[in-house]
Amino acid sequence: MTRKATKVTNDIRTLRFMNGEMTQAQLAEAIGVTRQTVIAIEQGRYSPTLEVAFRIAKVFDVPLERVFQYAG
Amino acid sequence: MLYIWGMSKFDYIKYEMGYKERGTYIDLIVAVGVFLKYVWDIFRLQLETPLTEVAFRTPMFYAILISVVATIVLHIVYSILSGSNDTQEDQRDRQISRFGDWVGLFPLSSGAMLGLLLAMFDQPHFWIANAIFAGFFVSSIVSSITRLVGYRRGFGFA
Numbered sequence: 667m668t669r670k671a672t673k674v675t676n677d678i679r680t681l682r683f684m685n686g687e688m689t690q691a692q693l694a695e696a697i698g699v700t701r702q703t704v705i706a707i708e709q710g711r712y713s714p715t716l717e718v719a720f721r722i723a724k725v726f727d728v729p730l731e732r733v734f735q736y737a738g
Numbered sequence: 739m740l741y742i743w744g745m746s747k748f749d750y751i752k753y754e755m756g757y758k759e760r761g762t763y764i765d766l767i768v769a770v771g772v773f774l775k776y777v778w779d780i781f782r783l784q785l786e787t788p789l790t791e792v793a794f795r796t797p798m799f800y801a802i803l804i805s806v807v808a809t810i811v812l813h814i815v816y817s818i819l820s821g822s823n824d825t826q827e828d829q830r831d832r833q834i835s836r837f838g839d840w841v842g843l844f845p846l847s848s849g850a851m852l853g854l855l856l857a858m859f860d861q862p863h864f865w866i867a868n869a870i871f872a873g874f875f876v877s878s879i880v881s882s883i884t885r886l887v888g889y890r891r892g893f894g895f896a
Contacts, residue, residue: 711892
């Protein structure tokens, strides 16, 4: 079980699946972070900076709110 | 949240450490190893001499020298062995590293403060030097452990 360290949830896993089953490594390369960081974001262990959040949304060509939600 | 069957085939199940996280273990192992070796040396010396009269300067000097040299050399070797594709550092690494350094400041400043107080009250050099020395190493150990917790569990912000 993964412990959530942040109240920000995300749909990155789903979006990757819907975008040709994009791998974590491919997404990491596209947004300029390590694959471990993509894993940490997906699992809710890390809140990315606003800039990285926008880069992720841009990769999937969706609005930011489609990628991240605040569960606070 | 939309759940789709068969997702696991494109997900990594097993946890894989990143370059910086593995490097943190080098810092931790060196700090713990050198510190324990120094404590062991002092323990052996004090069997024959009263503790405050132990010749601590040489073991302390070598402990500091070895920790600095070993950390640098091991990081260079690790970097070479990892190859150029695996040495990337990103914002999360930097945030975790900064937080680890910040947490490590507490034992460091505590050791310095204790050394200062001991000096003000004319205590033996042995205790003054060792308070500061312990501050350095405990700082390094606490900093490394904090970073590893950050990598494994996250802090929310990093």
